[in-house]
Amino acid sequence: MTKVMVVDDEIDVRKMLDLMMKNEGYNTEMAEDGSDFLEKVDSFNPDIVTLDVMMPGPTTVEILEKLKKKKSKPKVILLTVVRFDGDEKKIFEQGNVVDYIKKPFDIDVLMDAVKKHE
Amino acid sequence: MDKTSEKDRINEMIDAVMKVARGDFSVQIERSGRNDDLDSLAVGINMMINDIEGDITERKETEELLKKSEEEFRMIAENIHIGLYYTDVHGNFLYGNDASAEIIGVPKEEVIGKNGKYLLDLQCISKKDYLKAVKLLTLVKLGKKAGPEEFHITRKDGTKRIVEIRVQKIKVNKKTVILGIIEDLTEKKKAEEKIKEQNIQLKKLDELKTSFLNVTSHELRTPMTSIKGYVQMLLNQNLGGISDEQKQGLDVILRNTNRLDSLIQDILDVSRLESGTLKFIPKKTDVDTLVGQTVETMQASADRKEITINADIEKDVPGLMVDELRIKQVMTNLLNNAIKFSPDGTIINVKARKEKNDILFEVQDFGRGIPKDKQDKVFETFYQVDSGEDRKFGGAGLGLAVSKGIVVSHGGRIWVESREGKGSTFSFTLPLKPVKDLEERFKAVDMFGLEKTEEEEND
Missing domain, CATH: 1.10.287 (Helix Hairpins)
Structure with a gap:
């Protein structure tokens, strides 16, 4: 079963995304920020990560750089409200990023993206 | 018969000539009536006196005129609010007007006759500025372009001024002098x-x-x-x-x-x-998906007014390298407007097809249309065709302006064709060959209509 990890500092959004993924039949895990995500990623070993942009703690670039050193190699879909924190070119150079979606989002758009990369 | 002796007559003539020599032209010699040589001489002397008197008056008038015009020029030089001065070729001050003295804050009498170095001694100018002045003098003597240069002046009362000086070599009374013009830039x-x-x-x-x-x-x-x-x-x-x-x-x-x-x-x-x-993030974008998803997003609004959206995407239309979210934003704006201004139960046509080197997008509605004179303005920020009426429909008048910015940044064009009462077709193109520097292009878009001249504005 495809494993999706939901990373968002907003508990309502995090739980909602988790519910959406479960509804589609995915195996899910949640993380409340970048550090939490990096701690859990190898044990859960997700196929796909929805990663919020602009969370407290490490920046998106920092998270993605550290992710490269992990055993787990998930595809990353960025979820962003005010587009990007820091240099977006650098964010996309990290390689793991396969898509980005603007919040608030259409469920269909998000699910299309997840399905495309599962 | 005049009995005056010839000797007396000659003495009278000598007296007259002496008076004339002293500047008295009131004398005239009387003739004896004998019509002799002495009478002829008397007539000659009288004529000479009159001529000389005439010449001298004329000369005096000319002198007066000259003096007056010189005074006038001096008055101008003295009273003009531009500092004027001149030095000899060694930099010794020969003349300075009131304004120049006022600007440097040293009385004229103190400076005239002294060398420019005196201002350094007074600490009116710095060593650096003094050397700059010496350089100016050297250059202008060689007939080269000299100045304008900026100088920092410390006046005697301690106040500071920033001045600009330009110098010029001129000849005055066959003597070469260096004319300087000082402009006070302090206020500027x-x-x-x-x-x-x-x-x-x-x-x-x-x-x-x-x-x-x-x-x-x-x-x-x-x-x-x-x-x-x-x-x-x-x-x-x-x-x-x-x-x-x-x-x-x-x-x-x-x-x-x-x-x-x-x-x-x-x-x-x-x-x-x-x-x-504003930042753009271009990525490979499928036109069919882009239009499809936008229409889907707007479906609920259309359903509410029982409006049918017909999407007609050309088969095998090539993909684009664009900022997908931004282009969706443009499509959403156009569709949103179309729905807003369409009567209930009508149709909206959305089309996309390849045309030459572009993809052409069209959103056609059968609403009230836009008057011809307002068709260009709809792309300006905060512009609404009819403020009162549009308020009813909602919207801040920003959408089309932003859309234009996005399309132009991608190297495309956006425009509207419309007939009042018949409906509007909003179209935009996006080049198949992606452009670079999207942000730079966006900055150049005149979204606020600020660069229009008044004439254009009144058109």
Whole structure:
């Protein structure tokens, strides 16, 4: 079963995304920020990560750089409200990023993206 | 018969000539009536006296005129608010007008006759500026372009002035002198400094505004993410079955959430445009998906007015390298307007096809149309065709302006064809060959109609 990890500092959004993924039949895990995500990623070993942009703690670039050193190699879909924190070119150079979606989002758009990369 | 002796007559003539020599031209020699040589001499002397008197009067008049005109020039030089002075070729002051003395803050009498170095001794100018003056003098003597140069003056009373001096070599009475013109820039510089400071303040304010808008929009959109997400889940019946009434209520919530979201987006974009911080992230984009997803997003709004959206995408239309979200934003804007201004139960046609080196997008409605004279203006910020009427339809008048900015940044064009009462077709193109420097292009877009001249404005 495809494993999706939901990373968002907003508990309502995090739980909602988790519910959406479960509804589609995915195996899910949640993380409340970048550090939490990096701690859990190898044990859960997700196929796909929805990663919020602009969370407290490490920046998106920092998270993605550290992710490269992990055993787990998930595809990353960025979820962003005010587009990007820091240099977006650098964010996309990290390689793991396969898509980005603007919040608030259409469920269909998000699910299309997840399905495309599962 | 005159009995005057010849000797007396000769003495009379000598007296007259002597008077004339002293400048008295009132004398005239009387003739004896004998018509002899002495009478002829008398006539000659009288004529000579008259001629000389005439000449001298004329000369006096000319002298007076000259004196007057010289005085006039002196008055001009003295009273003009530009500092004028001249030195000899060694830099010794020969003349300075009142303004020049006022500017450097040293009395004329003190300076005239002295060398320029005296101003250094007075600490009126710095060593550096003194050397600059010496260089000016050297250059101008060689007939080269000299100045204008800036000098910092410390006046005797301690006040400071910034002046600009230009010098020129001229001949006065066959003597070469160096004429200097001093312009006091102190006030101008002060004003410039003030403007600079104000600009810095304005920039700070602008940054503050941008960061405020960023934070605010983040804070507004985070709760909207949960609202929109759950409403969609409820509508999709992911969380259990719902009644028709519940569905209607949720549709309204979703529609209005989308409306709020697009308003926040527009406000943010306008502020980014102002500050030149709008960013584009081009990626490979499928035209069919792009149009399909946009239409899907707008379906609920269209359904409410029983409007049918016909999407006609050319088969095998090539993909584009564009910022997908931004292009969706343009499509959404156009569709949103089309729905807003379409009567209930009508049709909206959305088309996309390849045309030469572009993809052409069209959104056609059968609404009230736009008057010809207002068709260009709809792409300007805060412009609404009819403020009163449009208020009723909602919208801040930002959408089309932002859309234009986005399309032009991608190297495309956007325009409208419309007939009043028949409807409007909004079209835009995007080049198949992606352009570079999208942000730079965006900055160049005159979204506020600021670069228009008044004439154009009145057209």
